[in-house]
Amino acid sequence: xxxxxxxxxxxxxxxxxxxxxxxxxxxxxxxxxxxxxxxxxxxxxxxxxxxxxxxxxxxxxxxxxxxxxxxxxxxxxxxxxxxxxxxxxxxxxxxxxxxxxxxxxxxxxxxxxxxxxxxxxxxxxxxxxxxxxxxxxxxxxxxxxxxxxxxxxxxxxxxxxxxxxxxxxxxxxxxxxxxxxxxxxxxxxxxxxxxxxxxxxxxxxxxxxxxxxxxxxxxxxxxxxxxxxxxxxxxxxxxxxxxxxxxxxxxxxxxxxxxxxxxxxxxxxxxxxxxxxxxxxxxxxxxxxxxxxxxxxxxxxxxxxxxxxxxxxxxxxxxxxxxxxxxxxxxxxxxxxxxxxxxxxxxxxxxxxxxxxxxxxxxxxxxxxxxxxxxxxxxxxxxxxxxxxxxxxxxxxxxxxxxxxxxxxxxxxxxxxxxxxxxxxxxxxxxxxxxxxxxxxxxxxxxxxxxxxxxxxxxxxxxxxxxxxxxxxxxxxxxxxxxxxxxxxxxxxxxxxxxxxxxxxxxxxxxxxxxxxxxxxxxxxxxxxxxxxxxxxxxxxxxxxxxxxxxxxxxxxxxxxxxxxxxxxxxxxxxxxxxxxxxxxxxxxxxxxxxxxxxxxxxxxxxxxxxxxxxxxxxxx
Numbered sequence: 001x002x003x004x005x006x007x008x009x010x011x012x013x014x015x016x017x018x019x020x021x022x023x024x025x026x027x028x029x030x031x032x033x034x035x036x037x038x039x040x041x042x043x044x045x046x047x048x049x050x051x052x053x054x055x056x057x058x059x060x061x062x063x064x065x066x067x068x069x070x071x072x073x074x075x076x077x078x079x080x081x082x083x084x085x086x087x088x089x090x091x092x093x094x095x096x097x098x099x100x101x102x103x104x105x106x107x108x109x110x111x112x113x114x115x116x117x118x119x120x121x122x123x124x125x126x127x128x129x130x131x132x133x134x135x136x137x138x139x140x141x142x143x144x145x146x147x148x149x150x151x152x153x154x155x156x157x158x159x160x161x162x163x164x165x166x167x168x169x170x171x172x173x174x175x176x177x178x179x180x181x182x183x184x185x186x187x188x189x190x191x192x193x194x195x196x197x198x199x200x201x202x203x204x205x206x207x208x209x210x211x212x213x214x215x216x217x218x219x220x221x222x223x224x225x226x227x228x229x230x231x232x233x234x235x236x237x238x239x240x241x242x243x244x245x246x247x248x249x250x251x252x253x254x255x256x257x258x259x260x261x262x263x264x265x266x267x268x269x270x271x272x273x274x275x276x277x278x279x280x281x282x283x284x285x286x287x288x289x290x291x292x293x294x295x296x297x298x299x300x301x302x303x304x305x306x307x308x309x310x311x312x313x314x315x316x317x318x319x320x321x322x323x324x325x326x327x328x329x330x331x332x333x334x335x336x337x338x339x340x341x342x343x344x345x346x347x348x349x350x351x352x353x354x355x356x357x358x359x360x361x362x363x364x365x366x367x368x369x370x371x372x373x374x375x376x377x378x379x380x381x382x383x384x385x386x387x388x389x390x391x392x393x394x395x396x397x398x399x400x401x402x403x404x405x406x407x408x409x410x411x412x413x414x415x416x417x418x419x420x421x422x423x424x425x426x427x428x429x430x431x432x433x434x435x436x437x438x439x440x441x442x443x444x445x446x447x448x449x450x451x452x453x454x455x456x457x458x459x460x461x462x463x464x465x466x467x468x469x470x471x472x473x474x475x476x477x478x479x480x481x482x483x484x485x486x487x488x489x490x491x492x493x494x495x496x497x498x499x500x501x502x503x504x505x506x507x508x509x510x511x512x513x514x515x516x517x518x519x520x521x522x523x524x525x526x527x528x529x530x531x532x533x534x535x536x537x538x539x540x541x542x543x544x545x546x547x548x549x550x551x552x553x554x555x556x557x558x559x560x561x562x563x564x565x566x567x568x569x570x571x572x573x574x575x576x577x578x579x580x581x582x583x584x585x586x587x588x589x590x591x592x593x594x595x596x597x598x599x600x601x602x603x604x605x606x607x608x609x610x611x612x613x614x615x616x617x618x619x620x621x
Contacts, residue, residue, distance in 0.1 A: 038602045039323055041303035042591060044540070044573050046520045047294045049287070049310050058286035060254025063090035067139075070097050072131065076140040088112060089122040089141055091249035096126070096241070097137065103130045107138075108238035109215045111147070111204070112245070121147070123204055125217075125235045142217055145201040150192060152184040152209035159183070162190035164197060165227040170234040178234065185209050189232070193218055197229055206240055213239050251278050255289045262297055267329070272296060276333035284311045284318065291520075292322055292331040301326045304598060308339050308522045308534070316341075319522055319534055336525070336532045343536045345445055347388055351452035359383065369453070372404035395445035396438035405448060406460040411435050415465040422506050423490040432468030440466070440516065443536035447543050450593040458553050459546060463508040486515040487541045489548035507549045515541035523594040535594075543593045547586030560585045567605060 067073050067090060089112050100106055107127035125140040160183040171178040179186035185207050192205065200222040207214045215235040223229055263271045274292045277285040291307050303324045308317040319336035347353065347370075354365045362380040366373075366387050373390040377383030394400040398409035410418060412433040419425040436444070444464070448456065469485075492506040515538045524534040551557035563569075564584065571577040576587035592599050592610045600607040 037323070037325060039302050039304050039325070040570070040572060040602070041300070042572050042595075042598060042602075043295065043300055043303045043305035044521070044575065045298070046517065047291060047298075047307070049291075049520060051310060054255075054287045054290050054311075055283065057254035057258070057290065058283045060257070061087060061090060062252035062254060062256045063087050063094055063249070065254075065257040066090075066094050067097070067137070070094060071128070071135050071137040072133075074136070074138050076138070085122055085143075086141070087249060087252070088245045089124055091245040091252070092243040093124060093126065093137075093139060095246050096243050097128065097135075100128060102135075105129050107236060109204070109235050109240045110243045111144075111240050113242045121145075121204075123240075125215075127236075142204070143202050144204045146203045148192065148203055148205045150188055150205065150207045152188045152207050153191075154184065160186040160190065162194060164194065164230070166190075166193075166230040166232055167228065168232045168234075172234070182209070182214075185214055189216055189218075193220075193230060193232070196220060204240070212237060215240060248278065250282075251285065253282065253286050253289075255286050255293065259289065259293050259296075262293060266297075270329045272329045272331065274331045274333060276335075280335065281311075287311045288320055288322075288333050291320070292324075292333065295322070295324065296331070300324055304602070306522045306524065306534075306595075308519055317519075319524075319532065321525060336534075339522070339534060342439065342442075343446075343534075344392055344442065345449050345535065346533075347384070347391060347449060349533065350449045370404055372400060391445065392442075395442050398436070398441065401441075401444065401448075401464075405456060407448075408461070408463045409436060409441065409444075410463060410465050415467075418463055418465065418508060419490070419510075422492055423508060425490075434466050434468060436464070436466045436511075439536060440511075440538055443538045444542055446535045447539050447546065447593065450543070451546075455550065458550050461507075462546075462549055463506075465508060465510045467510050468513050485512055487511050487545045489545045489552075491548070491552045493552075505553050507552065509542070509545040509549070511538060511541060511545070523591070525595060525597050527597075539594060540590050543590035544586045547589030550589060551585050557582075557585050560588075563609065569603065569606060572603065 064073075064075075092112055093110060096110060105128065107125075110124045110126055112122040112124075121144040123142045123144050125138075125142065127138040129136045129138075158180060160179050168175045175186075188207055189205060196203075197220055200220050203218045203220075205216045205218055207216070214237050217233040217235055219231045219233075221229055221231075259272065259274070274289045277288050280288065287309055291309050295303075295305055301324055305322045305324070307320050307322060309320055310317050317339040319339055321334040321336060323332045323334075325332065348355070350369065352365065352369070354361050357365070357380060359377075359380050362383055366375060366383065370387060370391065373387060373394065375383050375387035375390055377386050398411075401407040401409050412435065415433045416430050419430050420427075448459075451459070488510045490508045490510065494504045494506065517537060519537040521537075522534040523540055524532065526532050551560070561581065561584070564580075571580045571584045571587070573587045573591075576584040588599075588606060588610070592607070596607065599610070
């Protein structure tokens with residue numbers, strides 16, 4: 001007989017399958033205090049990053065799109081074209097538009113408040129006009145270094161012209177037509193500008209004349225050409241209105257436009273949002289929301305997904321835990337920090353590890369658990385550090401697994417013989433045999449370190465083989481269209497009479513290339529002590545296949561599925577759901593080993609059962 005492990009993927013520009021794995025210590029019983037809300041599903045599909053698209057989305061303005069949904073928008077050049085100052089202004093304008101009365105023409109100058117440490121203030125000339133469908137908004141952003149408020153002085157003569165050259169714009173019907181009836185205002189304006197012509201700056205000038213208010217923008221430049229030194233723009237009549245951006249405006253970027261489009265298209269009454277990204281840099285925030293949206297668009301709900309996600313075009317992968325909570329339509333994102341490379345294990349997470357033990361008990365435990373090494377040290381810490389160094393050095397060699405675990409890791413020639421003679425596979429199913437890489441063998445060590453002594457004893461004499469791909473199709477029907485086979489466990493049971501009658505089980509695990517894609521997922525999380533555990537992509541497949549070995553040798557499968565039926569526990573991964581009768585147990589086994597915190601929070605009864613089996617002698621579930 002054989003069993004298989006298959007991995008599915010979300011298609012977004014390309015197919016990508018990824019899983020990273022972790023190590024579990026039964027003694028630590030990790031419980032994620034930050035995840036009190038249970039979810040049903042553990043998402044095992046990978047998603048495809050597109051760093052350039054993410055960069056483009058991070059630069060795109062959500063608030064331009066928001067304004068375009070509110071009004072027919074015309075934006076004149078001026079002010080910053082990108083960045084937080086631009087978004088602060090646009091978000092405040094959007095808020096102002098929402099507060100205006102429908103059907104009335106309104107406008108003037110909006111002065112942005114609450115810009116933090118920004119040296120320049122932002123303002124905008126706005127003109128909102130009613131229309132048949134959407135109102136029309138003219139928007140001219142302005143960067144302001146200084147604001148000057150003046151009162152128009154008495155003017156006994158209509159003469160208002162200054163004694164210096166300047167350029168002008170925006171005056172209704174031209175500057176002559178405006179300034180002649182408003183000579184006091186214009187005289188006050190140009191008299192104030194004369195002394196500061198040699199001081200480059202952008203200034204907002206307001207002038208009160210009786211009950212009227214007028215606003216101007218004066219831009220002085222550092223240039224030898226006097227005719228280009230000053231530009232004066234008339235902004236309009238009326239008061240300057242101070243506006244503030246809405247709270248959290250800086251979290252919005254181009255990906256939120258797509259997110260809201262998804263809401264309207266797929267769930268009009270359920271506006272999903274992504275939280276937990278506020279303190280992230282803009283590009284990183286966009287990347288996380290991009291990943292969350294891709295899962296939402298593929299149908300992920302009521303689920304947990306661990307992703308190893310690159311930020312930027314050359315960014316190092318960062319680890320994030322995403323939870324999709326359908327009751328409040330929220331995706332919560334938890335940042336776990338950068339992925340550490342190269343990926344290695346930590347024997348301190350091994351079940352039964354003697355924490356805070358003296359030198360003698362520590363040495364005894366290491367001798368029992370790792371008979372193939374002989375570490376040295378004058379203290380427990382030195383002994384542990386030397387043991388870790390020896391394990392890291394040896395774990396890339398197949399001989400390590402023979403000597404320490406009694407597992408056989410075969411090369412192509414011996415693998416071909418094993419598959420042909422023990423499992424009677426035809427030649428066409430034995431092509432593409434290869435060797436495990438050093439890193440893949442380190443991954444195998446990580447999986448074995450997640451097991452206690454009792455589980456390891458059940459694995460003895462298992463054979464592991466590496467193959468490029470399988471020629472066997474998925475036996476699980478319609479879902480096979482989305483499936484890539486990542487591993488098989490071949491099992492042959494033989495009745496043996498000598499030296500005493502017994503059943504001998506021959507187990508061979510075959511790992512395929514699909515188990516080692518570019519990784520955009522991980523399995524793991526944060527322990528109670530705050531440490532993050534996350535390891536190589538192949539670990540979940542290996543742990544799943546070891547689950548088949550456990551089920552066949554300890555007869556646990558039938559007992560597990562009986563308990564599942566009695567407890568109404570439903571499969572919580574896509575692969576388990578595709579064939580619950582054979583694949584739920586190995587999927588649960590893999591998650592118990594590699595992400596026990598998730599099992600403990602979301603399926604506590606299953607966690608208690610699994611922990612009892614892993615730590616006590618009885619061979620029953």
